[in-house]
Amino acid sequence: MAPSQGKKQRPIHLPGTHLEGGGQLLRLATSLSALTQQPIQINNIRGNRSGGGGMKAQHLTAVRWLASACGARTSGMGLKSKSLVFTPGGEAEEGGDALDDVESTIDIGSPGAVSLVFQAILPFVLFSSSQAEPTPVHITIKGGTNVSNSPSVDYLRLVLFPTLTLIGFSPISVHVRSRGWSLGRTEVGAATFSITPLAKGKTLSAFQLKDRGKIVSLEAVVLAPRTAEKELLKELERTVGDEFPGIPLQIEYEDSLHPKRLYLLLVATCENGYKLGRDWLYGAEGDFKIKKKAGSSVSPAIAAEQLVKHVVRDISAEIAHGGCVDEHMRDQMAVFQALAEGKSVVDGGRDEDGGRVKASLHARTVQWVAGEVVGVDFDKEGSCNGVGFVVGEHFDSKRRRGPPPAAEAQLAEQLEELHV
Numbered sequence: 001m002a003p004s005q006g007k008k009q010r011p012i013h014l015p016g017t018h019l020e021g022g023g024q025l026l027r028l029a030t031s032l033s034a035l036t037q038q039p040i041q042i043n044n045i046r047g048n049r050s051g052g053g054g055m056k057a058q059h060l061t062a063v064r065w066l067a068s069a070c071g072a073r074t075s076g077m078g079l080k081s082k083s084l085v086f087t088p089g090g091e092a093e094e095g096g097d098a099l100d101d102v103e104s105t106i107d108i109g110s111p112g113a114v115s116l117v118f119q120a121i122l123p124f125v126l127f128s129s130s131q132a133e134p135t136p137v138h139i140t141i142k143g144g145t146n147v148s149n150s151p152s153v154d155y156l157r158l159v160l161f162p163t164l165t166l167i168g169f170s171p172i173s174v175h176v177r178s179r180g181w182s183l184g185r186t187e188v189g190a191a192t193f194s195i196t197p198l199a200k201g202k203t204l205s206a207f208q209l210k211d212r213g214k215i216v217s218l219e220a221v222v223l224a225p226r227t228a229e230k231e232l233l234k235e236l237e238r239t240v241g242d243e244f245p246g247i248p249l250q251i252e253y254e255d256s257l258h259p260k261r262l263y264l265l266l267v268a269t270c271e272n273g274y275k276l277g278r279d280w281l282y283g284a285e286g287d288f289k290i291k292k293k294a295g296s297s298v299s300p301a302i303a304a305e306q307l308v309k310h311v312v313r314d315i316s317a318e319i320a321h322g323g324c325v326d327e328h329m330r331d332q333m334a335v336f337q338a339l340a341e342g343k344s345v346v347d348g349g350r351d352e353d354g355g356r357v358k359a360s361l362h363a364r365t366v367q368w369v370a371g372e373v374v375g376v377d378f379d380k381e382g383s384c385n386g387v388g389f390v391v392g393e394h395f396d397s398k399r400r401r402g403p404p405p406a407a408e409a410q411l412a413e414q415l416e417e418l419h420v
Contacts, residue, residue: 011039011085012372020365021048023059027120028335028366030063030086032373034070035124036395039087040373047082054080058112058143062120065106069124103138111144111182114191115151122195123335126169127204127391129197140177140192146223146263147182148281151328153191154221158267159277163329166273167207167336167344170196179223183283184258200392206342209324209333213271218249221279223256223263232304236264239308243316264307266315274324278314282307321357323349330382331363337378338370341388348382356381 014029026045033040046053055063060079067074067086075085106117118141125137145153151160153176161172173194180189198204218240224232233251240249256263262282267275282303318326324347325333337344349357359367359382367378374395378384389395 009039011041011087014040014042014369014372015047016042016044016053016082017047018365019368020361022046022365023049023056023116024331024362025365025369026055026059026084027062027116028369029373030066030084031120031123032335032370033086034066034072034088035127035389036374037070037088038373038395039085041083041085043083045082045084052080054082055084056112057110058108058117061106061108061112061143062117065117065121066124069121069128102135103140105140105142108141108143108188111147111180111186111188113147113150114141114143114145114153114180114189115156117141117143118156118193119151119332123339125195126197127339127389130200130392131197132200134197134199136194136196138192138194140190142180142188142190144180144182145176145189145191146179146261146281152263152265152279152281154263154265155277155279155328158219158221158265159275159326159329160332162273162275163209163325163333164336166209167333167340168204169198172196179256181256181258181261183281184256184260198391202391203388204336204340204386206340206344206386207336208345209274210345210347211272212274212322212324212347215244215247215268215319216271217269218244218247219267219269220249220251221263221265221267222251222253223261224253225256225259225261227259228262228300228304229253229255231300232262232264232307235301235304235308239312240266243312262303262307264311266311268315268319270324272324275329276315276318276323276326277329278311278318278326280307280311280314318349321349321351323347323357327360328362330359331366334363334366334378334382334384335370337384338367338374338376338386339389340386343383343385345381345383 016025023046026042029040029042045055063077070088072086072088076083108117153174157174165171175192177190177192181187220236222232233253237249260283265277265279267277269275330346330348333346337346351357370376374387376384376387
């Protein structure tokens with residue numbers, strides 16, 4: 001646990017409508033606030049979302065856990081709340097390490113996304129140990145494992161966790177105890193994550209995700225009812241074989257136990273160990289529409305074809321840009337770039353014109369929040385000079401934000417021209 005902040009600090013004000021203006025801003029801001037012991041105030045939470053915005057169950061669950069872990073005093077913590085004041089530094093600091101409980105359970109109380117709660121607490125768990133030799137922490141999160149507009153636990157297992165190992169963390173694992181769905185019959189599931197934090201006094205070294213290399217294999221996770229299994233696997237093998245001839249495909253199938261639950265994840269493994277993933281939960285709100293006659297149902301063959309073609313198209317686009325991370329992994333890496341020691345580089349690929357692929361709105365939101373809370377800058381290429389956060393030491397909130405990497409390079413060129 002980070003030491004007490006000492007003098008009372010004014011909260012960092014964050015408009016909840018900035019950039020992506022959704023739950024990601026809230027989750028990351030509270031996570032970094034808990035970690036650095038810097039108070040924050042967020043107004044108009046999820047203000048860019050339809051339905052009035054405010055905190056949903058999964059947002060509230062993550063914020064409550066973080067508040068408890070860092071002993072934060074809060075104001076405005078409730079369902080549909082549109083403002084939050086989060087002030088770390090209370091009794092949890094005197095009571096010992098918030099991670100002393102090596103086994104704990106977080107219950108969202110609905111099929112809210114398990115993955116989003118996990119992502120909110122992950123930076124805190126990884127960087128908050130008080131132990132010189134940390135033991136694994138086992139956290140069970142109850143909620144939705146496969147829900148719309150959120151990463152699946154399968155994506156975490158096959159794409160995020162290997163990437164975190166590549167940049168310097170101990171391997172993270174997840175055991176899906178039961179599936180939680182937002183489609184078909186609403187169902188709450190559970191997943192247990194095993195995480196080994198960084199040791200007290202350690203920092204995360206800067207990392208370079210570049211030079212991807214060739215694609216050497218593909219892996220698929222298929223969740224579908226038995227009635228669709230044959231058609232879906234046949235379509236998957238045929239389409240992948242046509243699109244990626246000569247690249248081996250491994251398929252992991254699981255019965256989804258409901259005709260309206262169809263999910264596919266495709267993961268490409270690169271020769272240098274990088275993972276690219278794209279997935280789709282078929283029929284989720286906001287997803288591609290299914291053309292059919294009124295009163296009729298979509299046949300397993302048509303559903304399989306639409307699902308497979310959509311995911312294969314997406315993973316093909318990720319592979320084509322030549323980057324080391326997919327669009328969604330890029331925003332997951334930004335927080336670790338900010339906390340690492342030194343300049344970290346994440347190659348997001350090139351577009352059709354040869355220019356660098358622009359960061360998504362989600363990635364730019366993460367970069368902005370990290371800049372506001374810990375004081376870092378990302379250049380146009382997405383590189384960042386991290387603050388070198390030291391586990392278990394007081395974070396110096398007064399450290400001066402240095403010039404952006406691009407500005408540093410420009411200054412060096414100017415000095416060279418002046419022969420300084």
